[in-house]
Amino acid sequence: MKKPEDVNLSISKIITHYRKNRELTLRAFAAQLSEKMPERISYQTIKNWEDGKFRPDYYKFLFMAETFVDWRRSMALEIVQALRPDLYNPIL
Numbered sequence: 001m002k003k004p005e006d007v008n009l010s011i012s013k014i015i016t017h018y019r020k021n022r023e024l025t026l027r028a029f030a031a032q033l034s035e036k037m038p039e040r041i042s043y044q045t046i047k048n049w050e051d052g053k054f055r056p057d058y059y060k061f062l063f064m065a066e067t068f069v070d071w072r073r074s075m076a077l078e079i080v081q082a083l084r085p086d087l088y089n090p091i092l
Helices: 004-021 026-034 043-050 058-067 071-083
Strands: none
Touching (some): 058 071
């Protein structure tokens, strides 16, 4: 089992990768993640996830994985896999 700090680092790398790969600011990234979400995700929250200060709630990313069909779904599945490997069971 991964240590909490390893999980935080993994999540930080995933989020940073997807944001920078799309050349988005924190605000723009937060806005794109917030589309179709029941709760808005703030840019401060994204910053805290990137810095490894806080761990996101897995249920937000489960919702994203079920809602989106683009890069957000891929990112969400990677984060769910890091947070809750017991819930991640891809269909091969």
